Amino acid sequence: MRPLKIAIIGFGKIAADQHVPAIAGNARFDLVATVSRSSSGAHLGQSFTSHTDLLEAVTDLDAVAITTPPGVRYEIARPCIERGLHVLLEKPPSVTLSDIHDLACLADAEERTLFATWHARHNPAVEAAAKALAGKRIADMQVVWHEDVRKWHPGQQWIWEPGGFGVFDPGINALSIVTKIFPGPLFVKAAALSYPDDAQTPVAAEIGFASPVADGAMHCSLDWRRPDGEEWTITIRTADGLTVRLEDGGGRLLIDGVEQAAEGIGEYPDVYRAFVQLIDERRSLVDVTPLRLVADCLLIGTRQNVGPTPR
Amino acid sequence: MRPLKIAIIGFGKIAADQHVPAIAGNARFDLVATVSRSSSGAHLGQSFTSHTDLLEAVTDLDAVAITTPPGVRYEIARPCIERGLHVLLEKPPSVTLSDIHDLACLADAEERTLFATWHARHNPAVEAAAKALAGKRIADMQVVWHEDVRKWHPGQQWIWEPGGFGVFDPGINALSIVTKIFPGPLFVKAAALSYPDDAQTPVAAEIGFASPVADGAMHCSLDWRRPDGEEWTITIRTADGLTVRLEDGGGRLLIDGVEQAAEGIGEYPDVYRAFVQLIDERRSLVDVTPLRLVADCLLIGTRQNVGPTPR
Numbered sequence: 001m002r003p004l005k006i007a008i009i010g011f012g013k014i015a016a017d018q019h020v021p022a023i024a025g026n027a028r029f030d031l032v033a034t035v036s037r038s039s040s041g042a043h044l045g046q047s048f049t050s051h052t053d054l055l056e057a058v059t060d061l062d063a064v065a066i067t068t069p070p071g072v073r074y075e076i077a078r079p080c081i082e083r084g085l086h087v088l089l090e091k092p093p094s095v096t097l098s099d100i101h102d103l104a105c106l107a108d109a110e111e112r113t114l115f116a117t118w119h120a121r122h123n124p125a126v127e128a129a130a131k132a133l134a135g136k137r138i139a140d141m142q143v144v145w146h147e148d149v150r151k152w153h154p155g156q157q158w159i160w161e162p163g164g165f166g167v168f169d170p171g172i173n174a175l176s177i178v179t180k181i182f183p184g185p186l187f188v189k190a191a192a193l194s195y196p197d198d199a200q201t202p203v204a205a206e207i208g209f210a211s212p213v214a215d216g217a218m219h220c221s222l223d224w225r226r227p228d229g230e231e232w233t234i235t236i237r238t239a240d241g242l243t244v245r246l247e248d249g250g251g252r253l254l255i256d257g258v259e260q261a262a263e264g265i266g267e268y269p270d271v272y273r274a275f276v277q278l279i280d281e282r283r284s285l286v287d288v289t290p291l292r293l294v295a296d297c298l299l300i301g302t303r304q305n306v307g308p309t310p311r
Numbered sequence: 312m313r314p315l316k317i318a319i320i321g322f323g324k325i326a327a328d329q330h331v332p333a334i335a336g337n338a339r340f341d342l343v344a345t346v347s348r349s350s351s352g353a354h355l356g357q358s359f360t361s362h363t364d365l366l367e368a369v370t371d372l373d374a375v376a377i378t379t380p381p382g383v384r385y386e387i388a389r390p391c392i393e394r395g396l397h398v399l400l401e402k403p404p405s406v407t408l409s410d411i412h413d414l415a416c417l418a419d420a421e422e423r424t425l426f427a428t429w430h431a432r433h434n435p436a437v438e439a440a441a442k443a444l445a446g447k448r449i450a451d452m453q454v455v456w457h458e459d460v461r462k463w464h465p466g467q468q469w470i471w472e473p474g475g476f477g478v479f480d481p482g483i484n485a486l487s488i489v490t491k492i493f494p495g496p497l498f499v500k501a502a503a504l505s506y507p508d509d510a511q512t513p514v515a516a517e518i519g520f521a522s523p524v525a526d527g528a529m530h531c532s533l534d535w536r537r538p539d540g541e542e543w544t545i546t547i548r549t550a551d552g553l554t555v556r557l558e559d560g561g562g563r564l565l566i567d568g569v570e571q572a573a574e575g576i577g578e579y580p581d582v583y584r585a586f587v588q589l590i591d592e593r594r595s596l597v598d599v600t601p602l603r604l605v606a607d608c609l610l611i612g613t614r615q616n617v618g619p620t621p622r
Contacts, residue, residue, distance in 0.1 A: 074498075078523075096607035097408070098498050098600075162501070163611040187385075187409050190473070200613050212389075289409075295606035296407035300474040302511050303614075 003030040004086075004279065005061050008044075009051050009076055010068030011036035014090065018119075019065055020044065022268035028276045033058050051076045055083055062086060063113075063279070071163050074099040077114075081106050086113040086279050088271075092172050092291050093117075095163035104286040114284040115275050118176035122271050124264030125253035129234075129246055130181040132255055137239035138183070140216035141209070145174040146231045149203070149224035149310050159201065160309055166201025168294045171222035175290040177250050178220070178234060184213030188293055191301035196309040203306065207297055215239060225310055314341040315397075315590065316372050319355075320362050320387055321379030322347035325401065329430075330376055331355065333579035339587045344369050362387045366394055373397060374424075374590070382474050385410040388425075392417050397424040397590050399582075403483050403602050404428075406474040415597040425595040426586050429487035433582050435575030436564035440545075440557055441492040443566055448550035449494070451527035452520070456485040457542045460514070460535035460621050470512065471620055477512025479605045482533035486601040488561050489531070489545060495524030499604055502612035507620040514617065518608055526550060536621055 006029045008015050015034075020041075023031045034041030035048045048054040054061070063086040066073050074094050080087050081103065093116035094100040100116060107114035120126065147170060149159075158164045165172065179186060187210050194204040203225060209218035216237075232249035245254045253260045264270060278285055317340045319326050326345075331352075334342045345352030346359045359365040365372070374397040377384050385405050391398050392414065404427035405411040411427060418425035431437065458481060460470075469475045476483065490497060498521050505515040514536060520529035527548075543560035556565040564571045575581060589596055 095611055096499055097603045097610070098496070098607050101603070102496050102498070162613050185409070185413050187413070188407055195614075292408045292412070292606075295603075295610055296409050298609040299408070299606055300406055302473050303506075 001028075003028055004063050004276075005030050005032045005058070006063040006065060007031070007033040007035065007054055007058065007061055008041060009035040009054070009064050009066045011038075011041035012067065015041065015065075015067045018268040019067055022272045023065075025269055026272045026276065029063075029272065032061070051080065055079060063088065063275075066090065069158060070095050070165070071158075074103065077103050078106065081110055081112050081114065084110065084112060086115075086275075088115045088117060088275050091116070091118050091176065092165065093286070093288070094291070095165075097288060097291060097295055100286060100288055100291070104284060107284050111282065113275070113279045113282070114286055115278055116286045116288070117271050118173070118180075118287070118290060119267045119271055120173040120177050120250045121180045122267045122274070123250040124262040125246060125260070126177050126180060126250045127264070128253050128260055128262040129244055132242070132244050133181055133183050133236060133238065136183050136242070138211065138214035138218075139237040139239050141178075141182070141214070141218040141237075142235045143174050143178060143220035144231050144233050145171050146221065146223045146226040146229065148227040148230060150227070160196070160199035162200045164201045165294070166199065167203055167205055167222045167224045168201070168297075171205065172290050172294060173249065174220065174222065174232070174234065175293050177246065179289045179293070181234070181246075182211070182236070184211045186211050186218075186293070188296040188300060191297040193297065193301040193303050194306045195303055197305050197307060199309050203310065205297060205301070312339075314339055315374050315587075316341050316343045316369070317374040317376060318342070318344035318346065318365055318369065318372055319352060320346040320365070320375050320377045322349075322352035323378065326352065326378045329579040330378055333583045334376075336580055337583045337587065340374075340583065343372070362391065366390060374399065374586075377401065380469060381406050381476070382469075385414065388414050389417065392421050392423050392425065395421065395423060397426075397586075399426045399428060399586050402427070402429050402487065403476065404597070404599070405602070408599060408602060408606055411597060411599055411602070415595060418595050418597075422593065424586070424590045424593070425597055426589055427597045427599070428582050429484070429491075429598070429601060430578045430582055431484040431488050431561045432491045433578045433585070434561040435573040436557060436571070437488050437491060437561045438575070439564050439571055439573040440555055443553070443555050443564075444492055444494045444547060444549065447494050447553070449522065449525035449529075450548040450550050452489075452493070452525070452529040452548075453546045454485050454489060454531035455542050455544050456482050457532065457534045457537040457540065459538040459541060461538070471507070471510035473511045475512045476605070477510065478514055478516055478533045478535045479512070479608075482516065483601050483605060484560065485531065485533065485543070485545065486604050488557065490600045490604070492545070492557075493522070493547070495522050497522050497529075497604070499607040499611060502608040504608065504612040504614050505617040506614055508616050508618060510620050514621065516608060516612070
């Protein structure tokens with residue numbers, strides 16, 4: 001079987017750090033081109049400054065990984081699918097639910113694979129947590145995703161703009177893990193959203209969830225104003241007394257305080273393993289649940305202004 | 312065939328004005344009970360003050376129409392579907408997308424009909440507009456939904472609260488018509504949302520749309536601050552030069568300025584005709600597109616504060 005010829009569109013930090021080595025480590029893919037306005041991936045095969053040029057020049061391409069900021073992904077993904085390419089999207093797949101719904105319909109119609117990835121779900125500890133919780137009734141849940149926006153997004157203005165997601169940009173990783181491991185549906189029942197005076201997206205969100213399989217309180221705290229005590233944890237207690245806790249953003253699993261061994265090939269290598277499997281099975285995988293929960297927070301949330309953006 | 316025994320849950324103005332006569336005029340239904348905290352539908356069969364009491368007492372019920380405010384519909388609809396009833400939901404079907412997604416999955420699993428209604432789509436002029444536009448390429452579109460909130464929602468506080476939808480409460484009718492008649496998908500590209508200082512939901516929204524089947528500008532103006540010059544119109548020009556215009560909220564159709572005859576049984580009678588058809592075909596109809604467009608406006612909209620709520 002000849003390898004699938006793949007191109008990376010949008011060559012930023014995540015492409016260089018994660019997508020390039022994951023593709024290089026997968027014998028089923030051959031990275032033949034990159035697209036970047038700054039030509040930053042130029043050493044990796046053919047180099048283009050627009051996806052239009054790529055689609056014109058590389059006629060035997062099989063797939064693309066779109067790793068641009070979310071706001072432009074739809075306009076890029078649509079012609080790629082129409083051209084008959086399999087498409088992998090970084091998270092979040094789009095900035096609106098209508099955009100990703102349309103891409104999913106188009107991929108079905110064109111019989112191509114569309115893979116809306118949530119990389120945090122591909123951590124082996126997350127898979128192990130899902131197994132530990134499967135079929136259980138839930139007592140309560142606490143999600144804490146606290147970090148310092150100045151450290152992780154220095155000088156980045158797009159996160160504060162419409163469609164920039166704000167604290168939901170990292171927070172959607174937490175939601176993607178929770179919706180993977182939680183043994184039932186989750187509903188947003190209340191959300192308190194804190195907006196900087198000079199921003200269109202929130203810097204913090206306190207979310208209350210409900211579920212038909214849960215009895216007690218379920219809370220999620222997303223906060224970008226925490227230079228001290230950064231924390232990325234999900235703690236779920238089951239009705240039969242188990243405490244399942246993910247730490248380090250899904251990197252470590254503790255059950256009743258005891259760390260569990262969880263080995264795997266790593267997040268992004270597993271993303272590409274799953275992409276190959278979907279292509280082989282002629283299927284798409286487009287789970288919009290994490291993005292829908294963000295939309296639900298905005299549909300029923302209360303808003304308060306909280307001073308200037310952290311700088 | 313014996314008539315389907317139906318109950319109305321939530322007996323407010325819309326139930327009395329629209330649902331009761333529509334059910335009375337449909338031989339396939341027999342209205343056997345109502346649920347209302349104030350017992351306001353008590354003269355129409357058995358009367359209950361909670362849906363739990365209804366489900367306990369009326370064991371041979373076939374269907375329910377849920378016409379409460381949207382915020383409580385999910386908690387009522389779920390046990391009704393679980394009890395094996397067919398469920399009709401007033402618009403909007405829920406306050407979050409996760410809620411209605413879950414109800415749709417549950418109805419599929421229980422093999423019951425769930426019908427998320429958009430009554431404005433059942434106007435005969437709307438159906439005629441859809442036929443006039445089918446398969447056409449679009450030049451541009453203008454939606455104007457301007458009204459006086461003080462006239463239509465006097466003293467109602469819930470519209471301003473989280474999940475109250477604000478100007479999207481009537482505006483979602485416009486979106487439900489547009490998504491029915493527009494001959495292709497519609498995407499929110501920009502939204503400017505105006506919030507009263509003391510409200511959690513907007514009093515006005517200016518929305519820009521895009522579509523792969525349209526060439527020019529597509530704009531929607533929702534505004535609740537218009538005591539003079541109320542207007543509910545949708546004007547769509549096709550690339551081949553036709554002007555299709557709906558006036559009076561979908562009540563009148565004009566093509567190139569000439570009013571078209573459009574006759575039918577009326578909005579709510581047609582809603583119940585469709586409900587029977589769905590039940591007979593053992594299908595559900597849950598189109599979340601209008602609600603998803605509202606969520607998309609909130610996902611990518613800009614917000615500005617505009618003074619106190621109109622009183």
